[in-house]
Amino acid sequence: MTNALTEDWTTEFGLPPFARITDDQFRPAFDAALAQSRAAIARIAENPEPASFANTIEALERADRLLNRVLGVFFNLSGADSNPAREALMRDFSPELAAYSSEVSMNAALFARVDALWQTRGTLDLDAEQARLLMLTRRSFVRSGALLEGADRERLAAITARLAVLGTQFTQNLLADERDWFMPLAEADLEGLPDFVQAAARAAGEEKGRDGPVITLSRSLITPFLQFSPRRDLRETAFRAWAGRGETGGDTDNRAIAAEILALREERARLLGHDSFAAFKLETQMAGTPEAVRDLLMQVWAPARAQAEADAEVLARMMREDGVNGALEPWDWRYYAEKRRAAEHDLDEAALKPYLQLDRMIEAAFACAGRLFGLAFRRLDVPLYHPDCRAWEVTRDGRHMGVFIGDYFARGSKRSGAWCSTIRDQQKLEAEIRPIVVNVCNFAKPQAGRPALLSYDDARTLFHEFGHALHQILSDVTYPSVSGTSVARDFVELPSQLYEHWLEVPEVLTEFATHAETGMPMPAEMLDRLLAAKNFDQGFATVEYLASALVDLEFHSGPAPADIMARQREILDGLGLPRAITMRHATPHFAHVFSGDGYSAGYYSYMWSEVMDADAFDAFLETGNAFDPERARSLERHILSVGGTAEAADLYAAFRGRMPGPEPLLRGRGLMAEPA
CATH class of the missing domain: 1.20.1050.40 (Endopeptidase. Chain P; domain 1)
Structure with a gap:
C-alpha cells in the first residue's frame, strides 16, 4: 500500500x-x-x-x-x-x-x-x-551521556524515556482541561460585554455545539471576558477555571507529573556531573549560570513589584467606589485595569478593536518584512491540514524563499498559546532546501461573515510569531542542525520580540489599522493614545511573568521539592508577590517548562532576549528611520540568516558592536525614567 x-x-x-x-x-x-x-x-x-x-x-x-x-x-x-x-x-x-x-x-x-x-x-x-x-x-x-558507563548509562536512558512519557502526558492533560471546560452564558450574562466579546462567545458556543454563547479557556476569549464583565461572580468562576488547569484532582491532574519531572531532571543533571538541573541547562546558554539569570530577574523584580503595588492601591480604591467590599482579587485586576485605562488614556478597547482586523495585521507584518528584507508574499491555493489555515509563497527578487502557513484561530483540537514551528528546515547540504514555516495562534474565531478582530496584545503576538518565522525564512546555512532558530534558548526570542517593535511604528498602524466597517484609518488622536498607553499596567504584566520565571529557576536550582505546590507558595511568598497577581503560568499548567525540556530552567529567556531586543531596536531608531536599510541588512547578515553557526553573544556583538545592559529593557517597560 x-x-x-x-x-x-x-x-x-x-x-x-x-x-x-x-x-x-x-x-x-x-x-x-x-x-x-x-x-x-x-x-x-x-x-x-x-x-x-x-x-x-x-x-x-x-x-x-x-x-x-x-x-x-x-x-x-x-x-x-x-x-x-x-x-x-x-x-x-x-x-x-x-x-x-x-x-x-550512547x-x-x-x-x-x-x-x-x-x-x-x-x-x-x-x-x-x-x-x-x-x-x-x-x-x-x-x-546526552556518551561518557557514562554501566549502570549510570542505563539509568540515564531510563530517565530520558520516562521524561518523554511524562511530558506528553502533561501536555495532553492540559489540552483536555482546556478543551472540556466552558461556561454557558445566559443572555443576561452578556450585559456590559462589548459586541466583539459577545460575538466571540457566540462563535465559541457554535464550536462547542451549544445553542448559546459560552466562555472557554482560550486566552483570546477569557481575557476580554475578565476585562469587561461586570459580573464579579462569573469573573471568579472563569478565572478559577483558567488558573486551575492541570490541578483538578482528576485524571488530568498534573501536580504529581510535574513533581516526578523535577526529580528526574535533578537526577539526570547529577549523573552528568552538575550540581543542579539549572546549572546543567544553562551551561550552553548565553546566561551561563543560574546566578546570572537570577541577577537579571531581580533587577527587574524590584521596580516592577513597586509599580504593581502602587497600581493595586488604585484599583482597590476603584473597586470600593463601586461598592465592592473586601480585597482586590486576581479576577478583579483586569476588569478595573481596563476601566482605569479607559479613564486615564481615553482608550476603549471596544472602540479600538475594529481597527485591528486580523487580515490587515497579517498584511502589516508582511509589509514590514518587505520594507526591511525585500520579501514578497503570494497567497497559495493548496490543501492544508485544516480549513482555517492559509499559506503564502515567500519570495525575494523573484527567488523562492519558503512557504509560510498561518493557523490563527482557537479550536478545541489545538493546544493553547502561540508558537512557530517548521515542517521543513532550510539547508544546503546536498541541494538548496527552503523552509516550510508554520505560525499557530489562538485568536477568537468570528461568527461566519464577520471579520476577525484582534486586541492590541493579539496583534503583538502575531508580529512576535512572525519574527520567529522570519528567522526561519531568512536562514542561509548549510547544515540543518544549525538552521533557523537552532540557537541558544535565551537568544531565540530576540528576533521575535524585536519584530514586535515594528507594530508600534506609527506609520505602520496609520496604514494598516483600518476600521472593519468603514475602512477608515485609525484616527490620529486614537493612535497617539494607543501608543502612549503601551506601557499601561506594565507592573502587572512584568510581575506575573517574573513570578513564573523565578519559580521555574528555583525549582531547577536546588533539590527537587517533595511538595511542588508548597514550594511554589514558598518561592512566591519570599518574593512578596502581590496578592491580586498570580503566576502567568502556575506549575500544573506550565507547559513551557513541563511539556518538554525546551524552556525548562529557561522561561527567563524572554526577558534575557528583551534586554537585547530593546537595544537592537534602538539601533534602528538612532538612524532616524525604523526601516533603515543598512541596519536591516546588518540584522539579517549577523543574526537572522546565520542560525546557530556562532555563539549568540558573538552574533549580537557583530550586529550592535557590544552587549547591552538592562536599562533599555527597563525604559521600554516604563519601569525606569527616560534619560534627560
Missing part, C-alpha cells in the same frame, strides 16, 4: 500532501522512517574507513531525513489539530523516540568517531560552520 508520508512529494514547493495523509499512515511511516534512521546510524558507526567530517558529521546530518519529514507533519498536527488517534500515537512515539535518541548518543563506536574528529580538529581544514557543527555534535553526545 502507498503511504503519502513516505513517498516522494511532487506537490508544489514540496508541501506535504495533506489531502492524502490519514492518521492510519503515521504508525507505518514512523516505523519505516525509524528503521531507516537506525540503519543509517549503524552504517556510520560501523564504517571501516577512518572518521572524516563527511562520513561521520555530515552523514549524521542526513541520517534522520525521512524521520524528520514524517515527524515534521505529525508534530505540527498533534499540536495544532489533535484528536484521540493522534494523542494515542504521541503517547507511543514519545518513548520510542527517546529510546532511539539514547541509542544514538553508541560507543559512533561517539568514538565523533570524538576522534574533535581531537584532531586542527588538522581537518573545516570552515567556521563546520567547526561549529563538530563542536555542537560532540557536546550533544556528551550532554
Whole structure:
C-alpha cells in the first residue's frame, strides 16, 4: 500500500500532501522512517574507513531525513489539530523516540568517531560552520551521556524515556482541561460585554455545539471576558477555571507529573556531573549560570513589584467606589485595569478593536518584512491540514524563499498559546532546501461573515510569531542542525520580540489599522493614545511573568521539592508577590517548562532576549528611520540568516558592536525614567 508520508512529494514547493495523509499512515511511516534512521546510524558507526567530517558529521546530518519529514507533519498536527488517534500515537512515539535518541548518543563506536574528529580538529581544514557543527555534535553526545558507563548509562536512558512519557502526558492533560471546560452564558450574562466579546462567545458556543454563547479557556476569549464583565461572580468562576488547569484532582491532574519531572531532571543533571538541573541547562546558554539569570530577574523584580503595588492601591480604591467590599482579587485586576485605562488614556478597547482586523495585521507584518528584507508574499491555493489555515509563497527578487502557513484561530483540537514551528528546515547540504514555516495562534474565531478582530496584545503576538518565522525564512546555512532558530534558548526570542517593535511604528498602524466597517484609518488622536498607553499596567504584566520565571529557576536550582505546590507558595511568598497577581503560568499548567525540556530552567529567556531586543531596536531608531536599510541588512547578515553557526553573544556583538545592559529593557517597560 502507498503511504503519502513516505513517498516522494511532487506537490508544489514540496508541501506535504495533506489531502492524502490519514492518521492510519503515521504508525507505518514512523516505523519505516525509524528503521531507516537506525540503519543509517549503524552504517556510520560501523564504517571501516577512518572518521572524516563527511562520513561521520555530515552523514549524521542526513541520517534522520525521512524521520524528520514524517515527524515534521505529525508534530505540527498533534499540536495544532489533535484528536484521540493522534494523542494515542504521541503517547507511543514519545518513548520510542527517546529510546532511539539514547541509542544514538550512547553508541560507543559512533561517539568514538565523533570524538576522534574533535581531537584532531586542527588538522581537518573545516570552515567556521563546520567547526561549529563538530563542536555542537560532540557536546550533544556528551550532554546526552556518551561518557557514562554501566549502570549510570542505563539509568540515564531510563530517565530520558520516562521524561518523554511524562511530558506528553502533561501536555495532553492540559489540552483536555482546556478543551472540556466552558461556561454557558445566559443572555443576561452578556450585559456590559462589548459586541466583539459577545460575538466571540457566540462563535465559541457554535464550536462547542451549544445553542448559546459560552466562555472557554482560550486566552483570546477569557481575557476580554475578565476585562469587561461586570459580573464579579462569573469573573471568579472563569478565572478559577483558567488558573486551575492541570490541578483538578482528576485524571488530568498534573501536580504529581510535574513533581516526578523535577526529580528526574535533578537526577539526570547529577549523573552528568552538575550540581543542579539549572546549572546543567544553562551551561550552553548565553546566561551561563543560574546566578546570572537570577541577577537579571531581580533587577527587574524590584521596580516592577513597586509599580504593581502602587497600581493595586488604585484599583482597590476603584473597586470600593463601586461598592465592592473586601480585597482586590486576581479576577478583579483586569476588569478595573481596563476601566482605569479607559479613564486615564481615553482608550476603549471596544472602540479600538475594529481597527485591528486580523487580515490587515497579517498584511502589516508582511509589509514590514518587505520594507526591511525585500520579501514578497503570494497567497497559495493548496490543501492544508485544516480549513482555517492559509499559506503564502515567500519570495525575494523573484527567488523562492519558503512557504509560510498561518493557523490563527482557537479550536478545541489545538493546544493553547502561540508558537512557530517548521515542517521543513532550510539547508544546503546536498541541494538548496527552503523552509516550510508554520505560525499557530489562538485568536477568537468570528461568527461566519464577520471579520476577525484582534486586541492590541493579539496583534503583538502575531508580529512576535512572525519574527520567529522570519528567522526561519531568512536562514542561509548549510547544515540543518544549525538552521533557523537552532540557537541558544535565551537568544531565540530576540528576533521575535524585536519584530514586535515594528507594530508600534506609527506609520505602520496609520496604514494598516483600518476600521472593519468603514475602512477608515485609525484616527490620529486614537493612535497617539494607543501608543502612549503601551506601557499601561506594565507592573502587572512584568510581575506575573517574573513570578513564573523565578519559580521555574528555583525549582531547577536546588533539590527537587517533595511538595511542588508548597514550594511554589514558598518561592512566591519570599518574593512578596502581590496578592491580586498570580503566576502567568502556575506549575500544573506550565507547559513551557513541563511539556518538554525546551524552556525548562529557561522561561527567563524572554526577558534575557528583551534586554537585547530593546537595544537592537534602538539601533534602528538612532538612524532616524525604523526601516533603515543598512541596519536591516546588518540584522539579517549577523543574526537572522546565520542560525546557530556562532555563539549568540558573538552574533549580537557583530550586529550592535557590544552587549547591552538592562536599562533599555527597563525604559521600554516604563519601569525606569527616560534619560534627560
